[in-house]
Amino acid sequence: MTNTVSPEKQAFYQKLGEIAGAKNVRTGEKATTPYMIDGFTPQAIVFPTSTEQVASIIKAANESRKTLIPWGGGSKQQIGPCLEAVDTVVCLKNMNRVVELEAGNFTVQVQAGMVNGELQKQLAKTNLSFPLEPFYAESSTIGGEIATNASGPGRIMYGATRDLILGVTVVTPTGDIIHTGGKTMKNVAGFDLCRMYIGSWGTLGVITEAVLRLFPLPEVSTGLYITFTSPEDAFRLVGQLLNSPLTPTAIELVDSVAGHNVADAIGSSLNDDEVLLIVNSEGTKGDVARHRKDIVSLAEANKAKSTLTLEDEKASHAWKTYRGVHKAMLGADSSTLQGKASVPISKLGDMFQQLKKISDSHGVQTGMTAHCGNGILYTYLTDKPEKLVNITGVLKNAAAGLGGFFLVESAPLSIRKEVAVLPPRNDYQLMRRLKTEFDPKKILNPGRLVGGSF
Amino acid sequence: MIAQNFIKDLTKIVGKENILADLKDLIAYSYDATMRQEMPDVIVFPHSTEHISAIMKLAHQGKIPVVPRGAGTNLSGGTIPLKGGIIIEISRMDRILEINTANRRAVVEPGVVNLDLQNALAPLGYFYPPDPASQKSSTMGGNIGENAGGPMCLRYGVTSKYVCGMEIVLADGEVINIGDYVEDFPGYDLRGLFIGSEGMLGMATKLTLHIIPKPEASQTMLAIFDRLEDTSQAVSDIIGAGIVPGAIELLDQKMCQVIEQSVSAGYPTDAAGMLLIEVAGLADTIEKQVQEISQFCQKNKVRELRIAQTNAERDALWKGRRGAFGSVARICPPYIVCDGTVPRNKLPEALHKVGEIAEKYKVLIVNVAHAGDGNLHPLILFDATNPEEHKAAKKASEDILDTCIAMGGTISGEHGIGLEKIDAMHSMFDPADIAAMRKVKHVFDPNDIFNPGKMFPPETEVPRPVKERTAQR
Numbered sequence: 063m064t065n066t067v068s069p070e071k072q073a074f075y076q077k078l079g080e081i082a083g084a085k086n087v088r089t090g091e092k093a094t095t096p097y098m099i100d101g102f103t104p105q106a107i108v109f110p111t112s113t114e115q116v117a118s119i120i121k122a123a124n125e126s127r128k129t130l131i132p133w134g135g136g137s138k139q140q141i142g143p144c145l146e147a148v149d150t151v152v153c154l155k156n157m158n159r160v161v162e163l164e165a166g167n168f169t170v171q172v173q174a175g176m177v178n179g180e181l182q183k184q185l186a187k188t189n190l191s192f193p194l195e196p197f198y199a200e201s202s203t204i205g206g207e208i209a210t211n212a213s214g215p216g217r218i219m220y221g222a223t224r225d226l227i228l229g230v231t232v233v234t235p236t237g238d239i240i241h242t243g244g245k246t247m248k249n250v251a252g253f254d255l256c257r258m259y260i261g262s263w264g265t266l267g268v269i270t271e272a273v274l275r276l277f278p279l280p281e282v283s284t285g286l287y288i289t290f291t292s293p294e295d296a297f298r299l300v301g302q303l304l305n306s307p308l309t310p311t312a313i314e315l316v317d318s319v320a321g322h323n324v325a326d327a328i329g330s331s332l333n334d335d336e337v338l339l340i341v342n343s344e345g346t347k348g349d350v351a352r353h354r355k356d357i358v359s360l361a362e363a364n365k366a367k368s369t370l371t372l373e374d375e376k377a378s379h380a381w382k383t384y385r386g387v388h389k390a391m392l393g394a395d396s397s398t399l400q401g402k403a404s405v406p407i408s409k410l411g412d413m414f415q416q417l418k419k420i421s422d423s424h425g426v427q428t429g430m431t432a433h434c435g436n437g438i439l440y441t442y443l444t445d446k447p448e449k450l451v452n453i454t455g456v457l458k459n460a461a462a463g464l465g466g467f468f469l470v471e472s473a474p475l476s477i478r479k480e481v482a483v484l485p486p487r488n489d490y491q492l493m494r495r496l497k498t499e500f501d502p503k504k505i506l507n508p509g510r511l512v513g514g515s516f
Numbered sequence: 517m518i519a520q521n522f523i524k525d526l527t528k529i530v531g532k533e534n535i536l537a538d539l540k541d542l543i544a545y546s547y548d549a550t551m552r553q554e555m556p557d558v559i560v561f562p563h564s565t566e567h568i569s570a571i572m573k574l575a576h577q578g579k580i581p582v583v584p585r586g587a588g589t590n591l592s593g594g595t596i597p598l599k600g601g602i603i604i605e606i607s608r609m610d611r612i613l614e615i616n617t618a619n620r621r622a623v624v625e626p627g628v629v630n631l632d633l634q635n636a637l638a639p640l641g642y643f644y645p646p647d648p649a650s651q652k653s654s655t656m657g658g659n660i661g662e663n664a665g666g667p668m669c670l671r672y673g674v675t676s677k678y679v680c681g682m683e684i685v686l687a688d689g690e691v692i693n694i695g696d697y698v699e700d701f702p703g704y705d706l707r708g709l710f711i712g713s714e715g716m717l718g719m720a721t722k723l724t725l726h727i728i729p730k731p732e733a734s735q736t737m738l739a740i741f742d743r744l745e746d747t748s749q750a751v752s753d754i755i756g757a758g759i760v761p762g763a764i765e766l767l768d769q770k771m772c773q774v775i776e777q778s779v780s781a782g783y784p785t786d787a788a789g790m791l792l793i794e795v796a797g798l799a800d801t802i803e804k805q806v807q808e809i810s811q812f813c814q815k816n817k818v819r820e821l822r823i824a825q826t827n828a829e830r831d832a833l834w835k836g837r838r839g840a841f842g843s844v845a846r847i848c849p850p851y852i853v854c855d856g857t858v859p860r861n862k863l864p865e866a867l868h869k870v871g872e873i874a875e876k877y878k879v880l881i882v883n884v885a886h887a888g889d890g891n892l893h894p895l896i897l898f899d900a901t902n903p904e905e906h907k908a909a910k911k912a913s914e915d916i917l918d919t920c921i922a923m924g925g926t927i928s929g930e931h932g933i934g935l936e937k938i939d940a941m942h943s944m945f946d947p948a949d950i951a952a953m954r955k956v957k958h959v960f961d962p963n964d965i966f967n968p969g970k971m972f973p974p975e976t977e978v979p980r981p982v983k984e985r986t987a988q989r
Contacts, residue, residue, distance in 0.1 A: 164861070166756050166859075166861030167862070168758075168860065222699070224676075224677075224708060225677050234948075238952070240952050241945070244924070245924055245925075246859060246924075246925050247857075248674055248886075248889050248890075248891050249928070249929060250663045250928050250932050250933075251928045251941070251945075252944075252953050253712070253717075253956050253971075254676065255952055255953065255956070258704060258705060258706075258708060258709045262704055262705075266704070278758030301618060306729065307729055308798075346801060346804065348800055348801035348804060349797070349798060352801065404700050406697060406698060408619050465698070467696075485702065487693070487703065488693055489692045489693060489706055492686070492959065495959045496956070499955045500952075511702075512703050
């Protein structure tokens with residue numbers, strides 16, 4: 063890739079400097095290489111400090127027909143269909159303030175570049191929490207989490223991103239600033255554009271601010287770490303738990319390949335084919351005690367090999383280790399493909415077994431974690447690209463056979479270019495019309511999500 | 517007016533027993549709870565997705581307006597056929613297709629009545645949380661069109677949270693699926709966009725819903741206060757402490773009196789305000805929740821606290837609340853119901869201002885509110901034969917909405933914009949916000965066939981330079 067910059071292009075970068083201040087525009091290989099994405103090295107990185115600056119940048123890009131890549135913490139930039147072009151990265155990390163905390167309303171308004179982990183620290187001071195904890199919460203930004211519809215284990219109790227975001231301020235692909243939603247719990251004024259922006263991957267606008275729903279920090283919380291020699295027993299327990307009036311805040315499962323760090327952290331171990339089920343509960347002392355009691359007896363009834371109850375620091379250490387599994391699995395080998403299966407909740411055990419069988423028969427090493435209350439399973443497959451391309455086809459069919467889908471999240475570029483990362487649907491055409499209507503010049507994240515050609 | 521041969525073509529699709537076009541029928545389908553009335557040309561009752569798709573193909577060809585309609589309990593003009601055309605009534609698509617508790621899903625046709633679904637789920641120990649007051653007659657399709665709320669939405673969230681996927685028919689008759697049975701489908705959340713779109717984007721023909729196990733224990737409390745300020749402050753205190761009961765409904769004295777005239781709910785008629793509180797949770801700990809709530813009521817000088825002792829008593833208490841609008845209609849049919857919503861902690865202030873507005877315009881306002889959510893429903897009563905009074909009532913309702921906006925709230929919490937609140941859209945939104953909504957409409961329905969004339973103020977209208985914009989602006 064050459065870095066010769068034409069005078070016309072130069073004018074655009076100069077304009078960026080006028081908008082955001084010269085010190086907030088970086089060009090040159092050293093500055094831009096860390097932002098390399100899908101094989102493209104951007105020409106410039108701009109760090110706006112306000113919604114108005116973002117609007118001016120997008121207007122300028124429309125005039126010069128430059129493609130912009132919105133950027134938060136960057137943790138999910140390698141996911142999904144490949145970008146078609148990259149010119150300038152718009153990084154929101156300098157828009158990282160709390161705009162307004164309304165504790166009495168249990169809402170906070172933040173700028174989109176605020177890092178989730180940082181926000182939690184600030185909220186904890188007033189005994190509040192924002193119960194969204196995706197894989198990279200320590201480094202991912204609120205705006206990025208909203209744009210990618212990121213969520214974590216707590217969704218079983220608190221809902222997914224779409225249930226926790228009350229409103230977003232967005233700059234559209236043509237540079238208009240719009241406000242969607244608000245700060246009330248209920249709001250049906252006009253179309254629900256807020257929900258449209260959640261999970262739109264920066265293709266319909268750049269999210270610059272958001273109003274989040276907060277919850278009080280629980281009085282107590284506890285984690286149960288239950289080991290099973292047979293996954294079937296674990297999934298039976300899950301079915302019984304979900305059919306009960308109990309309201310755990312996480313029901314996570316990890317297999318022996320992905321879970322050895324977690325087993326270490328709780329001073330235990332996982333033999334081949336064993337699985338670890340983690341059930342968190344939080345609330346008042348009485349509620350948590352009841353959960354513990356009932357879940358322990360469910361574990362016994364389902365032939366658990368061992369059950370460990372963790373509280374306080376031990377619980378948070380183990381939980382942190384579990385939350386690090388994703389990073390550890392992806393970091394261990396750059397050729398790893400991370401896929402996601404979503405199936406009807408009662409079919410999760412079947413999906414787990416089929417994944418194991420298929421990866422065994424293909425001789426591909428596989429690790430797995432699952433959000434058991436939501437029918438979602440993450441798998442980490444490590445092997446040569448050809449073999450991974452092959453196996454994704456088989457996995458797609460398996461998930462479809464169970465009434466769900468399998469998609470490729472992150473994978474080496476060569477694989478993402480070769481396989482159809484998204485499952486078939488009959489509403490993509492409408493989605494693409496939406497993209498074209500909002501972004502006629504293909505300025506924002508062209509190719510990402512449904513913006514590409516297929 | 518549509519041509520007779522068009523009605524013939526419709527008849528070919530659904531059969532003559534599924535079409536109404538007599539004047540008396542057209543009148544019956546010309547209005548809702550708002551004071552507007554416009555006549556449709558024809559009403560059709562499809563039985564299947566294929567019917568609706570075929571009807572839409574015809575409408576698309578002739579560019580004839582179509583208004584989707586459930587039970588017609590809407591409160592903002594959603595089903596009024598402003599530009600005539602076809603009303604597609606979904607009541608004959610009323611089958612529950614699947615209930616699968618292990619998957620926490622129910623699949624239904626849009627004409628299924630909310631309460632019928634609840635009754636099918638209850639024996640299995642499950643429920644579908646959104647419970648609009650109209651649940652006895654309102655349909656799931658209509659609930660989705662308006663993104664309906666209800667008392668229990670305080671704890672569980674509104675319709676939008678409980679719809680996983682939908683089969684919809686687009687304006688040209690194409691049938692697509694948005695959302696999914698399973699979670700985290702890829703692509704834009706068209707489902708989210710569709711819910712609450714007031715019949716303007718398409719027609720849902722099949723709905724996949726999220727259902728959950730019923731709470732193990734629940735109790736219904738009645739808290740009676742001598743001052744309305746204390747009533748609302750108690751709500752604020754309970755919510756502020758992080759307690760989330762199933763529901764907290766607030767009713768003022770006049771509301772209680774009106775309800776007691778038509779339903780013997782057991783409400784006090786001499787108290788300034790009362791709270792109807794549903795507490796839900798685990799059997800071991802529910803008592804503690806009740807105690808905490810009681811303490812906050814006592815702190816705010818509650819006159820009397822009652823806990824329903826029998827199911828009959830509990831049902832009566834809830835029957836009163838659910839019949840609130842109907843009871844008001846019995847004594848004074850013309851009324852304006854406001855649906856303004858404020859941040860949760862602003863409820864006392866908002867109710868106080870509603871009282872001031874009533875005095876200012878000398879109108880009678882009775883109050884009922886989904887108080888825990890900050891969702892007000894002031895009902896402004898007036899004499900329809902007195903134009904001055906009607907005007908004053910309208911002015912008062914505008915003032916209430918502006919007050920809600922100024923407090924960081926919204927013009928509609930659950931009833932929708934329809935025709936009734938079109939004028940308030942400019943107070944709530946910037947032109948760019950409305951332009952973005954129009955883009956969505958254009959993508960789904962480029963010829964403006966679905967429910968034309970709703971939600972968007974005329975483009976030529978100059979926005980009122982209102983509003984102390986909230987911090988979000």
